[in-house]
Amino acid sequence: MAKPISHINEPSLNEKEIQNQVLEKVIQDVTQNANGIQEAIKLLQELHESGILEAVNSLIEAKEKIAKIAVGQMLRPPVTNAINNGMAAAGILTELNPEMTKKMMEGLSKGLQKAEEGLQQNQKVGLFELIKLTKDPDVNRAMGFGINFLKGLGEGMKE
Structure with missing residues (x-):
């Protein structure tokens, strides 16, 4: 009966053989x-x-x-x-509420367009025209918004 193998001898490579293996691997990688x-x-x-x-x-x-x-x-x-x-x-x-921010940005864009149109037409606004504009629902809405904004800004600055 044969004796069981209890120890495996792995071949040991010298430095020159290790360098050759590494060099072969590099050459293989270069060609690929x-x-x-x-x-x-x-x-x-x-x-x-x-x-x-x-x-x-x-x-x-x-x-x-x-x-x-x-x-x-x-x-x-x-x-x-x-x-x-x-x-x-x-x-x-x-x-901030995203819907309100979207409305504000759209309003700002339209406001800038209207302001530019007014500049192009070189319109002058007198006192009576200003009083008449307060009855315009769009102007009134913007004025109410502005007044409430200023009130909230003032409250925030107080704290």
Whole structure:
């Protein structure tokens, strides 16, 4: 009866054999991807000729300096104010009713069109014309909206 195998000897490769295997794998990969490699070489050559490759290399070499400059710029009060204002505006927009916002934007667009038409016609508005316009339902609606808006704005500023 044969003895059971208790130990398997794996062939050990020397450094030269490992390098040969790696080299064969690289050659195999190159032959399988020849078209892609050629396209990549063309791209790199174009980037080199246009100076973009040198700029990218310089950018990468100076990454720490660039990061310090970027962080320094981000910490400037105008930038932090802009970020804080943007966040506050985004917070307010989440509280607004989308339907009302849509109506406001449509009204604003129509209002700007009417204002431009008035400018084109060079219309002058006198006191009697102004009083007459208060009876116009569209003008009255806008005035009521404006007055209520101003009242709400004042209340908000009081808090």
